[in-house]
Amino acid sequence: MKKICVEYIVPGMILAKPVQGLDGSELFPEGTELGEEEKKVLEDAGIDYIYVTARSEESEQSILQTVAQEYAFKFFMYVNPDNKLFVELFNIIVELIFDALKKGWELPCEDYIRAKSVERMRDLFLKDMGGPEDIVKHELSLASFPDVYFRLKKVLENPSSSAKDIAEVVSSDVALTTKLLKLVNSPLFGLTQKVDSVERAVSLVGEEELSNLVLGISAIRYFKDIPPELMDMQTFWKHSLSCAIFAKIIASNYRDVNDEVLFTAGLLHDVGKLILFKNMPYSSVETLVFARENMVPMMEAEEYVLGFTHTDISKLLMNSWQFPNTINDIVSNHHNPTEASFETGAAIVQLADNLANAVGISYGNTFVVPGMDEDVFDKLNFPVEKLKPIVLKHNKLLNDLLSALT
Amino acid sequence: MAITLSMRNLSLRKTPKLSNEEFKQLTSFIYEKTGISIPPRRKYLIENKLGKRLNELNIKTYSDYIKYLKFSPQKETEFKKLCELITINETCFFRDIKQLTLFKNIILPEMLKKRQEQGSKSLTIWSAGCSSGEEPYTLGIILHEVLKVSIIGWNIKIYANDLSPAMLFKARKGIYNEYSLRTTPENIKKKYFTVTKEGYKIHPKVQKLVNFQLINLADPRDVKKIPKSDIIFCRNVIIYFDDAVKKKVLSHFYENLKDDGYLFLGYSESIHRITKLFKPQIKPGGIVYQKNL
Ligand SMILES: C[S@@+](CC[C@H](N)C(=O)[O-])C[C@H]1O[C@@H](n2cnc3c(N)ncnc32)[C@H](O)[C@@H]1O
Ligand SMILES: [Fe+2]
Ligand SMILES: [Fe+2]
Numbered sequence: 001m002k003k004i005c006v007e008y009i010v011p012g013m014i015l016a017k018p019v020q021g022l023d024g025s026e027l028f029p030e031g032t033e034l035g036e037e038e039k040k041v042l043e044d045a046g047i048d049y050i051y052v053t054a055r056s057e058e059s060e061q062s063i064l065q066t067v068a069q070e071y072a073f074k075f076f077m078y079v080n081p082d083n084k085l086f087v088e089l090f091n092i093i094v095e096l097i098f099d100a101l102k103k104g105w106e107l108p109c110e111d112y113i114r115a116k117s118v119e120r121m122r123d124l125f126l127k128d129m130g131g132p133e134d135i136v137k138h139e140l141s142l143a144s145f146p147d148v149y150f151r152l153k154k155v156l157e158n159p160s161s162s163a164k165d166i167a168e169v170v171s172s173d174v175a176l177t178t179k180l181l182k183l184v185n186s187p188l189f190g191l192t193q194k195v196d197s198v199e200r201a202v203s204l205v206g207e208e209e210l211s212n213l214v215l216g217i218s219a220i221r222y223f224k225d226i227p228p229e230l231m232d233m234q235t236f237w238k239h240s241l242s243c244a245i246f247a248k249i250i251a252s253n254y255r256d257v258n259d260e261v262l263f264t265a266g267l268l269h270d271v272g273k274l275i276l277f278k279n280m281p282y283s284s285v286e287t288l289v290f291a292r293e294n295m296v297p298m299m300e301a302e303e304y305v306l307g308f309t310h311t312d313i314s315k316l317l318m319n320s321w322q323f324p325n326t327i328n329d330i331v332s333n334h335h336n337p338t339e340a341s342f343e344t345g346a347a348i349v350q351l352a353d354n355l356a357n358a359v360g361i362s363y364g365n366t367f368v369v370p371g372m373d374e375d376v377f378d379k380l381n382f383p384v385e386k387l388k389p390i391v392l393k394h395n396k397l398l399n400d401l402l403s404a405l406t
Numbered sequence: 407m408a409i410t411l412s413m414r415n416l417s418l419r420k421t422p423k424l425s426n427e428e429f430k431q432l433t434s435f436i437y438e439k440t441g442i443s444i445p446p447r448r449k450y451l452i453e454n455k456l457g458k459r460l461n462e463l464n465i466k467t468y469s470d471y472i473k474y475l476k477f478s479p480q481k482e483t484e485f486k487k488l489c490e491l492i493t494i495n496e497t498c499f500f501r502d503i504k505q506l507t508l509f510k511n512i513i514l515p516e517m518l519k520k521r522q523e524q525g526s527k528s529l530t531i532w533s534a535g536c537s538s539g540e541e542p543y544t545l546g547i548i549l550h551e552v553l554k555v556s557i558i559g560w561n562i563k564i565y566a567n568d569l570s571p572a573m574l575f576k577a578r579k580g581i582y583n584e585y586s587l588r589t590t591p592e593n594i595k596k597k598y599f600t601v602t603k604e605g606y607k608i609h610p611k612v613q614k615l616v617n618f619q620l621i622n623l624a625d626p627r628d629v630k631k632i633p634k635s636d637i638i639f640c641r642n643v644i645i646y647f648d649d650a651v652k653k654k655v656l657s658h659f660y661e662n663l664k665d666d667g668y669l670f671l672g673y674s675e676s677i678h679r680i681t682k683l684f685k686p687q688i689k690p691g692g693i694v695y696q697k698n699l
């Protein structure tokens with residue numbers, strides 16, 4: 001027996017429990033075989049979920065497969081169905097969903113994102129009366145970016161500084177050090193020995209590289225201190241970290257690309273959304289509703305509803321924090337890599353973001369796969385056969401890293 | 407991970423291919439007829455949405471479908487069907503409560519007082535792009551809440567219209583599920599809805615205030631069917647139009663609205679870049695527009 005929302009009924013399912021209408025009268029008895037007609041009746045009656053079973057083990061397997069395919073398909077309606085990248089992703093995702101369903105995962109129903117709570121929330125600015133500049137200015141007046149990153153930057157800019165100097169700065173921050181060591185010791189870094197000091201980490205990973213990781217970890221902390229009320233931070237960081245892991249793995253296939261820069265860029269790629277949610281809660285929910293109803297990616301919804309996007313925000317924010325140009329460039333252009341100075345980097349994060357969104361479907365992401373320009377993907381020249389092994393590797397790493405870093 | 411062989415190599419293609427040329431023809435047809443503008447990046451989405459319809463009709467290519475839309479004896483019916491497929495109908499009762507509170511506490515009482523002083527005691531509201539009826543019914547409920555029994559002395563008309571016949575059918579039926587009522591206060595639910603087997607049914611005293619019609623906002627002849635209004639609500643509709651159509655529709659509203667009337671737009675819609683016909687007034691709860699005379 002399985003609990004499912006009415007929208008996911010596929011022909012052949014059998015009612016495991018009778019269904020009552022809103023007024024308590026019986027709509028269908030237990031044992032009814034469900035088809036399109038019954039589905040329509042249940043939908044019209046506003047029934048949220050039902051309990052179903054199947055005639056046999058075999059029929060159950062085939063029903064679950066159909067459910068997995070139909071569920072996954074919705075997320076791919078926006079992208080080119082003949083593109084090999086998306087076909088491969090679709091196949092991988094259907095497998096992941098099928099797997100999760102067999103293990104008892106309940107597909108999320110159309111959740112009520114226009115929750116009551118949002119109705120009392122006010123945006124900081126009315127449309128066209130405050131743009132990205134105003135939002136970022138307001139945000140910067142509230143909190144400052146963790147000091148340790150700027151101190152580290154100073155040390156790095158001094159040509160005579162050593163691994164020890166770097167270690168000293170980082171070690172002064174205990175929480176940061178713990179996270180950093182957990183991160184570099186993760187299988188994602190594939191280091192053969194255990195790293196137990198920052199100094200050692202510097203020598204194994206490199207100065208530049210390490211400072212990039214410090215940047216990423218500090219940013220998580222900054223944003224953790226200013227959580228927007230309406231956003232589920234766990235989901236947000238899971239997606240971000242997912243993107244970071246994919247970006248780093250993909251980057252390792254390219255010689256002129258620094259893996260750690262890509263990791264951090266992946267980690268921060270959507271931080272503009274956090275600022276948006278905090279300052280424009282009502283519009284942000286409108287954006288979610290628009291994206292879901294129109295089946296378009298968030299970027300497009302933001303353009304319609306807000307008139308600007310989360311990358312407009314992060315660009316200004318990172319500028320004023322004097323983040324490394326490469327990271328800002330990648331993050332600002334992760335939805336339009338052709339406009340980036342470092343196109344490969346932005347393209348990798350875009351691919352990673354697509355992977356992260358797709359994988360997220362199998363644990364509850366409700367937004368369409370954002371898509372990617374075919375030329376950009378072709379230029380990356382990344383073999384699609386590699387996607388599946390990467391996804392499996394990512395899935396093994398994600399949860400451990402998530403608890404280590406957040 | 408166990409991989410079932412039958413699941414390998416699933417295809418994402420479920421429809422015939424929509425060529426760029428066909429996409430252009432389709433979207434300009436839609437644009438000319440409805441004002442709805444569909445950007446090129448939605449090509450595959452349109453392919454998917456209309457693909458099902460092609461299957462139903464047993465039509466093999468989009469070119470044939472375009473011919474069917476333009477020249478077949480069923481073209482009128484098919485156009486309506488097309489409207490159902492391409493419109494977005496998301497709505498709910500009491501959507502944007504802050505704006506509705508502004509309507510209820512400030513704009514409506516002021517307007518009622520004025521009309522009463524002018525000795526007319528009649529009020530016309532237009533809900534343009536009403537989807538499945540939640541918005542005009544919400545306005546009807548608010549009128550009952552404000553006027554209470556004295557509503558009997560008033561001649562109140564709420565004209566509500568949409569492009570989608572399916573939505574109007576649902577609107578006239580007046581039965582809704584929990585989802586439509588997710589932002590509706592509990593006491594209002596109790597007062598204005600009865601629970602039936604099929605869902606929550608709107609009270610007849612609200613229903614009789616509202617008049618539903620199939621109207622295309624982009625068509626000047628259609629718009630003329632609506633009598634002059636005191637207040638117009640057009641929320642989350644013009645977001646689907648490009649600037650030229652927005653301008654046109656707003657000029658229709660300008661003509662329709664009485665000189666001292668009010669226009670409410672959706673929360674995230676602004677028009678100052680598009681037209682100078684209306685002047686925004688910032689009030690607690692939101693923005694409301696009045697005619698620039
Ligand atoms: C998103 S709904 C908004 C419903 C409601 N006003 C609200 O704010 O909740 C938009 C509606 O506008 C309608 N619409 C779009 N273009 C139209 C046109 N040219 N004429 C009339 N209605 C149109 C659609 O059919 C759809 O039901
Ligand atoms: Fe993004
Ligand atoms: Fe993302």
